[in-house]
Amino acid sequence: MTENGVWFRWNPKNRYSIASLWPLLPEAGMAGNPRPGIMLYSLSSSQAQAAYLEVDHARKAGIEAIFVAGGPHPSARAEETLQHFDCVVIGEGEESLPKLVAALQQGRSPDDIRGIAYRERGRVRFTSPNEELVDLDRHPPFQPPLIAPIEISRGCPWGCAFCQTSRLFGPVMRHRSIECIMKYAGLRSYQRFTSPNALAYGSDGRRPRLDRVESLLRSLHELGQQIFFGTFPCEVRPEFVTEPALDLIERYCANRSLSIGGQSGSDRVLQSVGRGHNVHAVEVAVERCLERGILPQVDLILGLPAEIEEDQNATLDLGERIVSRGGLVRMHRFMPLPGTPLQNCCPANLSQNVKARAGKLTRSGQASGKWFLDGPGSRAPQR
Numbered sequence: 507m508t509e510n511g512v513w514f515r516w517n518p519k520n521r522y523s524i525a526s527l528w529p530l531l532p533e534a535g536m537a538g539n540p541r542p543g544i545m546l547y548s549l550s551s552s553q554a555q556a557a558y559l560e561v562d563h564a565r566k567a568g569i570e571a572i573f574v575a576g577g578p579h580p581s582a583r584a585e586e587t588l589q590h591f592d593c594v595v596i597g598e599g600e601e602s603l604p605k606l607v608a609a610l611q612q613g614r615s616p617d618d619i620r621g622i623a624y625r626e627r628g629r630v631r632f633t634s635p636n637e638e639l640v641d642l643d644r645h646p647p648f649q650p651p652l653i654a655p656i657e658i659s660r661g662c663p664w665g666c667a668f669c670q671t672s673r674l675f676g677p678v679m680r681h682r683s684i685e686c687i688m689k690y691a692g693l694r695s696y697q698r699f700t701s702p703n704a705l706a707y708g709s710d711g712r713r714p715r716l717d718r719v720e721s722l723l724r725s726l727h728e729l730g731q732q733i734f735f736g737t738f739p740c741e742v743r744p745e746f747v748t749e750p751a752l753d754l755i756e757r758y759c760a761n762r763s764l765s766i767g768g769q770s771g772s773d774r775v776l777q778s779v780g781r782g783h784n785v786h787a788v789e790v791a792v793e794r795c796l797e798r799g800i801l802p803q804v805d806l807i808l809g810l811p812a813e814i815e816e817d818q819n820a821t822l823d824l825g826e827r828i829v830s831r832g833g834l835v836r837m838h839r840f841m842p843l844p845g846t847p848l849q850n851c852c853p854a855n856l857s858q859n860v861k862a863r864a865g866k867l868t869r870s871g872q873a874s875g876k877w878f879l880d881g882p883g884s885r886a887p888q889r
Contacts, residue, residue: 510543510570511535512607515557522700522739523548523577525654529646530604540564540571544610546603547591548577551843558590572610576603578670582845584623585630594623596632597674598640642682647690655739656690658682658722659701663711664743666769667779667847668810668840671702679711684722688729696732696760704736705746712782714746716754723758734761741765741805745783747791752798763801763834766791771824772817775810779848785824792833802833808864808877809840809853818860822867829872837864837875 512534514524527548528534534546540560549557561573576595580587584594593616595603602621609616616622621636640660647656661679665672679702691697703711708718726733735755736742744766755764768788770776776784788804795802806821813821825835840853856864856877867873 510541512544512611513537513541513546515540515545515547517553519550519553520548520577521652522654525648525652526645526657527599527603528652529649530600531607532649540569540573542570543572544607545571545573546607547573547575547580549575549579549587550577551579551841554579554583554587558587561590574603574606574610578674579844581674582670582843582849584632588623588625588630592625596621596623597636600640600645601638602636639676639678639680642680643686647682650693653693655698655700656682656687657700658687658707659703661711662702664780664782666781668807668843670843670845673845679706679709681708681718684725687722688725691726691729691731695730696734697726698734698738699740701740703743703746704740705742705751714748714751716748716750719751720754720758723754727758732760733758735759736764737761737803738765741767743767743783744787744791747794749794752794752800755800756798762799763803764791764795766795766802766804768804768824769807770810770813770817771806771821772813775812775817775821778812779810785820788824789827792828792831796832802828803836804828804833805836805838807838807840808856808860811840811848811851811854813854815857815860818854818856819863822860822863825867825873826863829867829870833872835867835873835875837868837873837877839875839877 512531514534514536516524516536516538547557573591574593575587575591576599580594581596584596587594593606602619605619606616606622616624617633620634622633624631642660648654659679659681661675662671663677663679665677705714705719707722709715723733742764769781771785773784792802806825808818808821828835842849842851864877
């Protein structure tokens with residue numbers, strides 16, 4: 507079975523994940539559909555059901571493959587995933603994935619590989635957890651010709667109740683060294699990055715170390731790089747948007763916008779989800795950006811479980827203030843993500859008044875998002 511090769515299941519939604527995993531298995535190919543051999547999937551919760559159907563159909567079609575899943579959803583819902591897949595890589599896969607593939611190619615059990623769940627004789631088995639955090643410098647962020655934004659930081663100390671980051675990568679923030687980043691930065695003339703909070707580079711994630719941020723940006727600037735920092739696919743926390751931080755953005759970066767995680771216009775809701783900042787911090791960050799001619803793009807969530815209509819109206823009040831001052835808003839519908847404290851919570855209902863206000867804000871052209879859609883984010887997951 508495994509003589510047919512190793513394949514990453516490629517699609518545009520998981521391209522950044524595949525870019526970081528490919529260096530672990532440089533002999534692997536990319537496939538748009540299941541093929542015989544070892545098929546590797548990286549899944550978020552929004553992709554899980556489609557992947558399950560695909561794997562089930564592939565088995566019925568007689569495709570002889572070992573199906574392996576990793577990513578946020580399989581890591582949190584390994585037993586569910588193993589109703590369809592053969593193996594799951596739980597959490598960080600840099601150390602365990604190559605070992606698992608080697609074991610499968612050799613026909614060995616993966617029981618001695620940490621951080622694996624697998625099916626054996628109809629039973630689900632878990633190996634010992636992989637407790638050692640990955641050193642980012644030991645693993646390339648991508649492998650040419652597949653080039654992606656460079657992951658400069660991983661992990662988050664805040665543990666927001668709706669977010670998978672701290673559960674998947676741990677509460678300790680780790681950073682790729684400037685030397686390692688520079689090694690890969692020269693492969694193209696502009697740079698984007700992935701990080702839970704770009705302005706926390708080099709820090710513990712709670713207290714900024716702008717000296718280290720400046721060292722990174724200065725090094726890239728001296729390389730002649732066009733730098734996009736703190737914008738898609740990154741974001742920044744509002745309390746990290748200080749005047750000295752904006753000085754660095756203006757001095758070294760090409761972007762004239764910042765993606766800011768605001769999440770709610772209600773201090774009560776922000777406290778309930780453990781955000782660690784208040785609404786005032788969001789408004790200060792917005793004002794500081796606008797004063798510099800930097801466009802703030804603020805993420806807001808509607809339907810967090812603790813919300814009542816008063817909280818939702820407060821979030822829309824904040825969105826309207828941001829838009830009226832010249833900023834942009836991205837509104838999202840709360841989705842209960844597996845592995846988080848809110849995984850079994852139903853989204854709060856949106857009143858007709860709230861829907862009308864959100865619709866008006868969206869039609870203004872200065873707000874975007876999928877807050878209005880029914881789907882995975884509008885109902886509680888199955889227990």
